[in-house]
Amino acid sequence: MSTLACKTLAHSAPQAAPLAANVPQARRNWRQYTGTALVLLAAYGLVPAFASPYWLDAILIPFLALALAGVGLNLLTGYAGQLSLGTAAFMAVGAFAAYNFNLRVSGLPLLGSFVLGGLSATVVGLAFGLPSLRLRGFYLAVSTLAAQFFVQWALTKFSWFTNNNASGVIDAPPLVVLGVSLDNPTGRYLLALTIVVLITALVARLVRTQTGHNFIAVRDNELAARVIGVSVLRTKLLAFAISSFIAGIAGVLWAFVYLRTVEPAGFNLDRSFQILFIIIIGGLATIRGAFFGAALIVVFPLLLSRLGALLFGSWFDSGVLDMSQRVVLGVLIISFLIVEPEGLAALWQRLLKKLSWRPHSVA
Amino acid sequence: MADFDFAFLIEVLVGGLLSGVMYSLVAIGFVLIYKTSGVLNFAQGAQLLFAALTFVSLVERGLPFPLALLVTFVVMVLLGLAIERTVLRPLVNQPPITLFMATLGLSYVIEGVAQLLWGTQVHALELGIPDEPIDFHGVLISQFDLFAAGTAAVLVGLLSAFFRYTHVGLAFRAVADDTFAAITVGLRLPRIWATVWATAGVIALAAGLLWGARLGVQFSLSLVVLKALPVLVLGGFDSILGAIVGGLLIGACEKLAEVYLGPYVGGGIESWFAYVLALGFLLVKPGGLYGQKLVERA
Amino acid sequence: MLRMDAIDLSFGGVHALSDVSLSIAAGEIRAVIGPNGAGKSSLVNIITGLYKPDRGSVWHGAQQFAQVPTPRLARLGVARTFQNLALFKGLSARDNVAMGLVDATRSLWVEQLAGWGRARRERHEALQRSDAIIEFLGLSAISSRLVGTLPYGLQKRVELARALVARPRLLLLDEPMAGMTATEKLEMSGFVRAARDTYGTTILLIEHDIGVVLGLSDRVAVLDYGRKIADGTPAEIQRDPAVIDAYLGVAHEEEEGAR
Numbered sequence: 001m002s003t004l005a006c007k008t009l010a011h012s013a014p015q016a017a018p019l020a021a022n023v024p025q026a027r028r029n030w031r032q033y034t035g036t037a038l039v040l041l042a043a044y045g046l047v048p049a050f051a052s053p054y055w056l057d058a059i060l061i062p063f064l065a066l067a068l069a070g071v072g073l074n075l076l077t078g079y080a081g082q083l084s085l086g087t088a089a090f091m092a093v094g095a096f097a098a099y100n101f102n103l104r105v106s107g108l109p110l111l112g113s114f115v116l117g118g119l120s121a122t123v124v125g126l127a128f129g130l131p132s133l134r135l136r137g138f139y140l141a142v143s144t145l146a147a148q149f150f151v152q153w154a155l156t157k158f159s160w161f162t163n164n165n166a167s168g169v170i171d172a173p174p175l176v177v178l179g180v181s182l183d184n185p186t187g188r189y190l191l192a193l194t195i196v197v198l199i200t201a202l203v204a205r206l207v208r209t210q211t212g213h214n215f216i217a218v219r220d221n222e223l224a225a226r227v228i229g230v231s232v233l234r235t236k237l238l239a240f241a242i243s244s245f246i247a248g249i250a251g252v253l254w255a256f257v258y259l260r261t262v263e264p265a266g267f268n269l270d271r272s273f274q275i276l277f278i279i280i281i282g283g284l285a286t287i288r289g290a291f292f293g294a295a296l297i298v299v300f301p302l303l304l305s306r307l308g309a310l311l312f313g314s315w316f317d318s319g320v321l322d323m324s325q326r327v328v329l330g331v332l333i334i335s336f337l338i339v340e341p342e343g344l345a346a347l348w349q350r351l352l353k354k355l356s357w358r359p360h361s362v363a
Numbered sequence: 364m365a366d367f368d369f370a371f372l373i374e375v376l377v378g379g380l381l382s383g384v385m386y387s388l389v390a391i392g393f394v395l396i397y398k399t400s401g402v403l404n405f406a407q408g409a410q411l412l413f414a415a416l417t418f419v420s421l422v423e424r425g426l427p428f429p430l431a432l433l434v435t436f437v438v439m440v441l442l443g444l445a446i447e448r449t450v451l452r453p454l455v456n457q458p459p460i461t462l463f464m465a466t467l468g469l470s471y472v473i474e475g476v477a478q479l480l481w482g483t484q485v486h487a488l489e490l491g492i493p494d495e496p497i498d499f500h501g502v503l504i505s506q507f508d509l510f511a512a513g514t515a516a517v518l519v520g521l522l523s524a525f526f527r528y529t530h531v532g533l534a535f536r537a538v539a540d541d542t543f544a545a546i547t548v549g550l551r552l553p554r555i556w557a558t559v560w561a562t563a564g565v566i567a568l569a570a571g572l573l574w575g576a577r578l579g580v581q582f583s584l585s586l587v588v589l590k591a592l593p594v595l596v597l598g599g600f601d602s603i604l605g606a607i608v609g610g611l612l613i614g615a616c617e618k619l620a621e622v623y624l625g626p627y628v629g630g631g632i633e634s635w636f637a638y639v640l641a642l643g644f645l646l647v648k649p650g651g652l653y654g655q656k657l658v659e660r661a
Numbered sequence: 662m663l664r665m666d667a668i669d670l671s672f673g674g675v676h677a678l679s680d681v682s683l684s685i686a687a688g689e690i691r692a693v694i695g696p697n698g699a700g701k702s703s704l705v706n707i708i709t710g711l712y713k714p715d716r717g718s719v720w721h722g723a724q725q726f727a728q729v730p731t732p733r734l735a736r737l738g739v740a741r742t743f744q745n746l747a748l749f750k751g752l753s754a755r756d757n758v759a760m761g762l763v764d765a766t767r768s769l770w771v772e773q774l775a776g777w778g779r780a781r782r783e784r785h786e787a788l789q790r791s792d793a794i795i796e797f798l799g800l801s802a803i804s805s806r807l808v809g810t811l812p813y814g815l816q817k818r819v820e821l822a823r824a825l826v827a828r829p830r831l832l833l834l835d836e837p838m839a840g841m842t843a844t845e846k847l848e849m850s851g852f853v854r855a856a857r858d859t860y861g862t863t864i865l866l867i868e869h870d871i872g873v874v875l876g877l878s879d880r881v882a883v884l885d886y887g888r889k890i891a892d893g894t895p896a897e898i899q900r901d902p903a904v905i906d907a908y909l910g911v912a913h914e915e916e917e918g919a920r
Contacts, residue, residue: 077460081460083460083463083464128642131642131645132642132645134649135645135649138403138459138463138592139596139645139649141463141592142592142593142596142638142641142642143638143642143645145589145592145638146635146638146639146641146642149634149635149638150635150638152634153631153632153634153635157628157631158629205774205776206770206773206774209770209773209774209776209780210759210763210768210773210783210784211770211773211774213759213760213763214763216749216752217749217752217760217763219751220749220750220751220752221747221748221749224743224747224748224749225749225760226731226732227709227731227741228734228735228760228761228763228823228827229732229734229735229736229763229764230760230763231732238770273467273471276464277468280464285751319478320479323474323475323476323478323479323483324479326471326472326474326475327471327472327475327479328475329468329471330468330469330470330471330472330473330475331468331472333464333465333467333468333471334450334465334468334469334472337454337457337465338453338454341457341461
């Protein structure tokens with residue numbers, strides 16, 4: 001029996017002091033509130049004033065869209081412990097559904113098509129996810145891969161989705177909300193920002209509720225959760241449904257607000273992996289993790305290409321860049337999983353602790 | 364129905380089965396690692412690509428076939444050992460989902476390094492098999508497919524025998540069954556796992572050569588591994604027999620679907636059919652045909 | 662309160678349980694002891710519906726089951742702890758305990774998200790009840806800590822709290838003393854007895870530490886190789902020659918070693 005105790009002790013030994021980021025407290029302390037308020041202030045006030053259109057269009061907007069996808073995936077994989085490899089497929093469904101609803105339903109407000117895009121993603125998600133959510137293990141990964149390949153095939157094959165457009169690529173509709181045209185970099189940025197902030201706030205609230213705790217319980221010990229009365233299947237389905245919805249909205253953002261075109265190519269398997277990497281590096285089961293991860297993923301290729309050109313000159317072409325990106329990304333993932341499984345979010349917490357001038361409380 | 368082309372049906376079926384044997388070979392690499400360490404090694408495809416690229420590049424640089432094969436063999440074994448040491452061992456107590464994600468990262472590293480080392484162009488891999496089809500009673504069978512399937516079948520047979528009849532194979536199975544008990548009887552886990560990963564590397568080499576010869580050595584080779592996942596769902600994640608039967612089933616059904624159902628929906632269903640088939644299977648027989656029914660010790 | 666009739670359970674060729682019958686009266690502390698592999702955990706798993714017996718049935722109160730439906734356990738008033746500790750590492754001690762009341766939650770996720778009315782009341786009540794149990798078991802100091810950071814003994818106590826918070830009619834404790842020091846065992850025994858005395862919970866205790874069991878329980882059943890070899894009061898069990906043969910001889914040495 002004592003070896004079992006040792007095993008359990010090994011599991012319960014802390015790698016670091018309990019992180020506030022991981023304990024969904026019922027009430028957050030004032031420091032976190034001020035922190036969030038400051039970030040929001042900067043995001044709404046400073047950024048539009050000082051950021052160039054390039055920064056808005058090429059960096060911040062994709063950052064927001066990817067971060068949102070990350071928030072959605074994190075809910076499913078980080079909090080509820082169900083691995084999905086098909087996030088991009090649900091983003092694609094969201095984008096194309098929103099486009100088609102917008103096109104074919106006259107008088108539908110823009111935000112309405114956003115919501116319908118998200119709901120369509122949920123429906124598709126549940127269709128693929130249902131067979132495997134009843135089971136444990138890697139089955140959901142296989143299901144979501146099925147969704148990934150099927151959705152990409154269907155969207156490319158059936159020209160109805162692209163309104164029979166010859167090139168298979170379509171333009172996003174004009175961005176008009178409540179009569180105000182948002183078709184400029186600042187407008188697009190604010191639209192994306194508001195949607196992302198809203199959904200993130202709701203998710204942050206959700207993980208602190210009993211439902212959110214149910215997600216964590218199913219992740220941490222599905223058997224015990226079942227025994228105490230959590231309906232495990234319903235919990236997993238809910239996590240999957242909400243996560244797909246958010247991924248759908250992120251897809252609409254990606255297509256309507258960032259790229260301004262809607263095509264299947266950008267929603268491939270690599271994109272799904274990218275979102276997964278975002279939350280692994282950023283920090284699983286944290287809300288801010290998706291943002292840290294997305295920031296890294298968006299900025300990283302730019303940095304790498306500059307650095308590569310500096311160090312290696314013309315040998316460092318786009319092929320080399322692609323491959324180096326893969327290697328560094330892979331190394332980052334493995335390193336984070338080994339050294340800091342709680343990702344950048346945890347590193348950030350530690351940094352804050354070091355910088356704070358309050359004495360450490362004795363744990 | 365009188366003029367239903369049975370010969371063609373057989374042709375398609377045989378082609379699918381031969382394909383299936385090759386899937387089985389890849390799937391067995393998965394089963395090997397999953398059975399003994401509970402890790403679903405997503406990097407199997409990357410290892411496949413790495414092996415094929417290394418071999419083909421050595422041959423192109425003038426190394427004779429057997430020497431290139433030997434060098435690649437050694438490289439793959441070393442790679443397998445390195446993976447076990449640097450990635451798996453530090454993560455040994457983590458939940459399966461973490462390990463899977465680590466292999467995901469690993470696949471990126473291996474793919475990237477392979478192509479940084481050897482370049483991103485497509486290479487043709489010549490194994491010396493003529494490409495003319497054999498005519499067997501009116502049914503055309505690709506010689507290459509036959510050879511590949513034959514080789515794969517031999518390897519599969521060898522591996523099964525290995526598992527069953529050798530000491531090392533027995534040790535693998537012991538570790539797979541009950542890691543704790545295996546330690547108790549004195550089996551050295553790190554050594555076993557190192558061997559497992561080295562073996563998986565060798566399987567990747569074999570599969571890489573066969574698939575590379577068939578499809579050409581290019582980046583998409585690493586995606587072949589993805590087809591192994593439906594095979595595992597059908598056959599059970601921890602059964603070699605299941606990998607064989609599952610591979611055959613998937614290979615055959617996929618080909619048949621592409622040829623007979625494909626035209627109705629515009630073709631190209633090979634990209635997803637295997638998965639949807641696996642999904643459907645999950646509704647009916649979740650454990651897979653031969654997967655062990657795990658008894659939960661609460 | 663609980664009855665098991667002629668239970669048979671086999672895994673492959675191994676007979677985990679052979680013709681085992683057991684009854685538990687309301688309000689008593691019942692123990693099932695036996696060496697490792699005697700089938701004790703299998704018994705608990707049958708009671709909680711994780712295994713289906715090959716033969717025999719289980720009675721929870723007046724309801725008979727061939728296989729106990731696990732999702733309805735809470736509704737039946739049954740709670741359990743696990744041999745290998747089944748806490749939710751990502752939650753604090755308090756939230757873990759509050760999870761014990763999840764079956765009583767009626768509000769939907771949207772209601773909880775909005776945070777008004779029913780959801781708010783339920784949450785408030787759940788936290789109050791959790792705090793009460795936490796205090797009862799002396800865990801107030803660590804209630805906001807992540808359970809993964811707590812020492813083993815405290816984790817076991819949190820698990821007990823989680824099982825108790827729903828005021829179950831029947832509480833199954835699967836080796837609650839495993840891995841504990843002698844002092845911790847005494848403490849835990851005290852809590853178990855207090856749980857019965859204060860809340861009137863019927864308790865089924867699976868243990869293999871004889872000393873603990875004899876002092877704590879009203880009746881004891883002894884299993885050996887899947888068969889019940891004795892059933893009676895602690896005093897009767899101590900004198901039963903079959904038990905002494907199979908078990909107490911060894912346990913006696915354990916006790917000596919533990920002091």
